[in-house]
Amino acid sequence: MSRNPDSGLQRLILDTARKLLFTEGYARLSMRKIAQRIGYSATSIYLHYGNKDELVHALIDEGVDLLHEELCAAYDGSQEPIEQLSEMFLAYINFGLTRPEYYEIMYVLHPEYMTRYPAEKYRKARRNLEMIASAISSGVKSGQFETHDPMLCANLAWTQLHGVVTLLNSERVDKRIPSETLIAASGSHIIRSLLKNQTQVEV
Amino acid sequence: MSRNPDSGLQRLILDTARKLLFTEGYARLSMRKIAQRIGYSATSIYLHYGNKDELVHALIDEGVDLLHEELCAAYDGSQEPIEQLSEMFLAYINFGLTRPEYYEIMYVLHPEYMTRYPAEKYRKARRNLEMIASAISSGVKSGQFETHDPMLCANLAWTQLHGVVTLLNSERVDKRIPSETLIAASGSHIIRSLLKNQTQVEV
DNA sequence: CTATTAACTTAACAGTGTTAACCCCTTCGG
DNA sequence: CCGAAGGGGTTAACACTGTTAAGTTAATAG
Incomplete structure (x- = not known):
């Protein structure tokens, strides 16, 4: 124990x-x-x-740390909010697609099946959202983004990314749509919705 | 059998x-x-x-039909593409949140755990996406929407909706964000990204 | 040398999906 | 009218699962 x-x-x-x-x-x-x-x-x-759940929780911890590291690397790779965001989005999706097992136990498995993942550790997982929100905030400050609630926007981005990852991983997306297309589109789609003017973003 | x-x-x-x-x-x-x-x-x-999977497949069939009916009702409720879409989005999320068990076996359970849901039935599930794409198409024709690939946009919308449903159902979204807010924001967010000019949409 | 304790084991419980073998009853052919 | 066929149902069993209780063994402390 x-x-x-x-x-x-x-x-x-x-x-x-x-x-x-x-x-x-x-x-x-x-x-x-x-x-x-x-x-x-x-x-x-x-x-x-x-019990088994405690063991899986330990694995979740590993996954949470790993994802956090990769998001940090993406965040630190630039000072530009738009670049920071699109790199983080790519990092998130990449993590989900290359480590589907980690992603599953972290974000897919019904908590009902599993004894609750401790609340304090959820806070750790929440750092990632805060990092996205922070990038959005600085984009608002610099005048590039519309002034919306950054945390709500971060969650909106997260749900979009999560949907892409899970539907791709479970092979439910029509194969006629290349995953690269969907991934790129989702990223630029999120960012476009943040922008003040109609500027198109290439990702 | x-x-x-x-x-x-x-x-x-x-x-x-x-x-x-x-x-x-x-x-x-x-x-x-x-x-x-x-x-x-x-x-x-x-x-x-x-076997058990065949039984679950029968339940999935029920769920697929039910969701389709509710989406059709939303679609038929209006001629206006924007209204059609926002009603369909609400219907989709509502289905996912009020019938989480159906939603789980339909869209969450790893197909790997389950013998493949027959391909021909997947086509049935695809009708829903086609309905969304059709509404987008007519919005493009009427000049309200930017000309994008409607099927790609429909999939983008789907991933967003799916993300909202699954993260809300698994109670992974920070409770400080009211689910109604997230739902409304996701809907208007999708539609805004389709629009030609910067018009704000209330949902 | 004895007592304690840590590390590990086996046996068992209650549950799972699934298969094989059997039973009973109806229906039908000769 | 009797026997075969077959549908609809059963019990017993296999190979798993997570988990607990009890027992063993070895090292360590007093």
Whole structure:
């Protein structure tokens, strides 16, 4: 039940869980499989993680940090709000598409199935939205963007990005629409809606 | 294995499955529970549905029809493209929020968990997108909308709506943002991006 | 040397989807 | 009228799942 990933075995469990999550997907991730793969009995895992959800929460933590890092890199890559935003949008979608397993446990799985992901950690995930809102704010200050509620706009952007990621990952988007087209369009679409004048944005 | 819902029991199974889906959610929907509730053995279900996925597919069919009906009603409620669209957007989000279980099996569940929902039925689900695209097209013809690819725009709208529905349903949106605000903003946001001039749209 | 404790195991419970084998009853052919 | 066929249903079983209780083993502390 100790939450720091020391003790050797804890690390091993987490690493194996992550590997299994990636190769087999969440649906086929089981305590027994993890245990078997590291040569321990299934119940040993319960000495380090109270239950499966706690283990998955640890994986979510990893994913949250990873996404945050990549968004930060995108944000820090420029001073220009528009560039910052479009880079962050691309980073977000890229994360979702290249790490669908992380994305699934972070943003798709019904919380009802899972014991609640601790509220304090949700705050950590919220940093990302605040970063988007901050870029929007500076765009408003510099006079490029219309003055709207930045946090509402950030959430609007997020829902758009989330929709793109999940519908692409679940292969529900008509294949006649290339994903690159949809991704580019969604990014420029969000930014265009923020702009003051009718300037077209290429992404 | 007969696919027409006659034979009495088939109806009964489907009705009970739907009820259980609504009260307990997909995660807790089990063949044995359905059977128990109607006083049959679990294996009887397999005389009418090849497996659990086939049963869920039947439920998806219901959901697809229901959503389509509500979108049609919204579409038929007006001749004005903007009104048609905003009514359809509201109808879509409303369906997703009031029937989260239908929405989940239709648009959220990983197809990987489930044997593929038959391709021909996906076409049925695609009617909805075509209806949105059609409204956009007539808006373009009437000169209200910028000339973009209507099908791409319809998909862009869909991803936005889907994002709103799923993030609201999974309670991942910060409660400080009222869902009504987000819903209204997403609708007007989509429509604004279609417009030729900077006209603000109230929704 | 004994007592405690940490690390780990096996056995078991209650649940899941699914298959195989069987049973009973109706219907139909000869 | 009797036997075969078959539909509609059953029970038992397999191979899984997460999780708990109880037991074992080894190291460490007093």
